[in-house]
Amino acid sequence: MDRLAYYYFNLEIMKASLGPVLEGLVVTIVLAAIIVAIGLSGGVLLAMLRAMVSGWMEIPIIIYVDVFRSLPSIVVIVFIYFALPDAGLTLSPFWATAVGLSLVLVAYIQEAMWSAILAVPKGQWEAGRATGLSDLTIVMNIVFIPAFRIAIPAMTNRAIEITKGTALGSVVAAQEIIAQAQSMQSMYSNPSPLTLAALLYMALFAPAIALSRMLEKHLRRDLR
Amino acid sequence: MISSFFNVETMLLVYPMLLRGLWLTLQLAFWAVLLGLAGGVLLATAYSVGGRIVRFLVIIYVDAFRSLPPLVLLIFLFYALPFLGLGISNYAAAILALSLNGASYYGEIVRAGYSSINRGQWDAFTATGMTPLQGIAYVILPQALKSVKGPLAGNTLELAKATSICSAVALPEFLRSAQQAQNLVYNSTPLMMVAVGYLILLWPLVHLVTRMERRSH
Numbered sequence: 522m523d524r525l526a527y528y529y530f531n532l533e534i535m536k537a538s539l540g541p542v543l544e545g546l547v548v549t550i551v552l553a554a555i556i557v558a559i560g561l562s563g564g565v566l567l568a569m570l571r572a573m574v575s576g577w578m579e580i581p582i583i584i585y586v587d588v589f590r591s592l593p594s595i596v597v598i599v600f601i602y603f604a605l606p607d608a609g610l611t612l613s614p615f616w617a618t619a620v621g622l623s624l625v626l627v628a629y630i631q632e633a634m635w636s637a638i639l640a641v642p643k644g645q646w647e648a649g650r651a652t653g654l655s656d657l658t659i660v661m662n663i664v665f666i667p668a669f670r671i672a673i674p675a676m677t678n679r680a681i682e683i684t685k686g687t688a689l690g691s692v693v694a695a696q697e698i699i700a701q702a703q704s705m706q707s708m709y710s711n712p713s714p715l716t717l718a719a720l721l722y723m724a725l726f727a728p729a730i731a732l733s734r735m736l737e738k739h740l741r742r743d744l745r
Numbered sequence: 746m747i748s749s750f751f752n753v754e755t756m757l758l759v760y761p762m763l764l765r766g767l768w769l770t771l772q773l774a775f776w777a778v779l780l781g782l783a784g785g786v787l788l789a790t791a792y793s794v795g796g797r798i799v800r801f802l803v804i805i806y807v808d809a810f811r812s813l814p815p816l817v818l819l820i821f822l823f824y825a826l827p828f829l830g831l832g833i834s835n836y837a838a839a840i841l842a843l844s845l846n847g848a849s850y851y852g853e854i855v856r857a858g859y860s861s862i863n864r865g866q867w868d869a870f871t872a873t874g875m876t877p878l879q880g881i882a883y884v885i886l887p888q889a890l891k892s893v894k895g896p897l898a899g900n901t902l903e904l905a906k907a908t909s910i911c912s913a914v915a916l917p918e919f920l921r922s923a924q925q926a927q928n929l930v931y932n933s934t935p936l937m938m939v940a941v942g943y944l945i946l947l948w949p950l951v952h953l954v955t956r957m958e959r960r961s962h
Contacts, residue, residue, distance in 0.1 A: 528828040592943050711828070726813075
């Protein structure tokens with residue numbers, strides 16, 4: 522029991538490593554904010570664009586979305602960081618992580634929003650067209666709000682999942698929580714910083730998950 | 746550009762290495778899905794037959810492991826457990842981390858499946874003399890799984906993709922094998938091959954998931 526406390530809940534070492542790990546927390550939060558902002562706006566815009574174009578114009582969007590849903594996030598990040606320099610594009614670890622995960626989140630948000638748009642009854646479109654509205658007006662003023670409401674649970678879940686992926690930034694040495702904790706762990710040869718990191722992640726994401734569960738319940742009751 | 750991303754010489758040189766990595770990825774995915782699903786069914790079943798304390802514990806487990814990035818769990822198991830003398834191989838740590846994580850997601854999904862089954866069915870199988878275990882196994886579970894097959898497929902896709910995080914604990918799976926190959930040949934062809942490999946492998950699954958999720962709307 523003493524060994525358990527010494528190795529995993531060593532308060533002295535946790536205190537000593539708190540500074541760097543909190544710096545990591547700030548990096549994680551900034552990364553998350555960038556990814557969610559780009560992912561949400563980009564994904565929703567892409568879905569609305571897809572609703573307005575037709576035929577072959579849809580194909581590039583479909584390919585983009587399918588590619589980034591098929592590739593594991595870590596493969597995208599590693600590819601951006603280690604392979605793109607060969608094509609003349611070098612990004613810092615921070616931006617490789619931010620760009621990689623944003624690309625992935627855009628794809629997932631597009632998918633959530635697009636299936637929600639498909640779930641809006643066809644009659645709404647027909648009614649809009651019958652009154653002479655353009656596709657742009659229909660999407661903006663008629664379809665958008667109900668589709669967005671339908672998509673909220675899926676979008677929050679995806680945003681949480683992809684934001685958790687910021688931990689993957691550590692493999693390209695982005696200095697977020699787990700990267701900092703790992704270097705503290707090797708410095709002190711004691712894994713307590715890793716416990717600290719795990720607790721921080723839980724403190725960060727457990728409320729988000731609880732909130733999304735409540736939101737989902739609330740919306741489901743509303744839709745009835 | 747072609748010589749760094751589509752270098753044929755490199756391809757011929759490194760493909761046996763990548764194939765070994767791919768084989769390891771498939772093994773990891775197999776065990777993670779199997780153990781994760783079994784764990785998830787166990788959690789959900791405990792929730793649906795258990796009392797308040799059991800329910801509370803299941804929710805704690807599910808939420809804790811859903812809020813922990815799988816990579817953090819893996820690093821913890823791999824780097825922190827040896828200090829207790831519980832050193833496990835990176836292969837075992839990988840399967841354990843992926844299964845623990847997978848079980849929390851599968852558990853949440855199967856729980857939703859259980860709650861979609863009419864309570865009257867529980868009374869019905871009891872009335873026919875089945876034990877609760879038999880009733881769950883033969884009556885409730887098959888229907889519950891069927892009603893959430895879209896999300897189950899979606900989570901299986903995510904779990905298969907998550908095997909790639911094992912590259913971070915030096916397990917030579919698909920991604921790691923490409924990184925090792927890149928260090929050997931100094932060009933990006935191996936990474937390109939792995940990206941294309943994942944696309945070929947997972948694109949059909951992505952399509953299947955999309956179709957199943959759309960139908961459930």
